[in-house]
Amino acid sequence: MRPFDEDALSAASGFSLAEREAVYHAIMTRRDVRSQFLPDPLPDDLVRRLLTAAHHAPSVGFMQPWNFILVKSATVRARVRDAFARANEEAALMFEGERRRAYRSLKLEGIVEAPLGICVTCDPTRSGSVVLGRTHNPRMDSYSTVCAIQNLWLAARAEGVGIGWVSIFHEGDLKSILGIPQHIEVVAWLCAGFVDRLYDEPELSVKGWRQRLPLDELVFHDGWGLNT
């Protein structure tokens, strides 16, 4: 049986206790940011570190299907915000009564406030039509792109940069504003900027929209629904 004392763990993983705790600290305190962005531009070398973290994500067949469109232009970001506003009004109408009122009270983007927008895309043709690991599920390239986004999000947390993922768009609007070719999938619009404070819990939770589910209700053993 392998020993699991502190020294053995550090030796085996190459992470000291403080480094292991730092990984969990980034995970637990990462937040989706909508309204706390500071206007200061992000230095290019910092943005480069975030993109490098994203680019080291796992990807199906190592296809690396992502691209990152960096949008500093206030004019372009205003057009993206207008596209959000149109889609968001449609979204509001999908909820009824009190829930619609609550939805409308939420701030769900910081597209203009954040000094940088990062549109993350997925190119399904990046490594040919037959991709190792994607042969029976075509969505694996999108999943890979999401892994890149999560890497970026966690690295950003450690750098004091807030990230807000905005998904309330017609994809065609973003493609048209940014000149993205038809065959490329838009996976995310990320608002990025320095923050000096973050919510301790998800903003949707703090605002009473929805609470974190108990982990034990989500874990099954040896088959669906088997959690005894």
Ligand SMILES: Cc1cc2c(cc1C)N(C[C@H](O)[C@H](O)[C@H](O)COP(=O)(O)O)c1[nH]c(=O)[nH]c(=O)c1N2
């Ligand atoms: C794929 C996807 C898409 C979106 C999001 C997330 C993800 C993963 N989230 C953020 C989401 O609301 C948030 O992650 C959860 O509420 C949990 O909060 P924390 O991220 O832990 O702060 C999000 N938030 C928002 O205000 N507007 C949006 O359009 C979206 N879209």
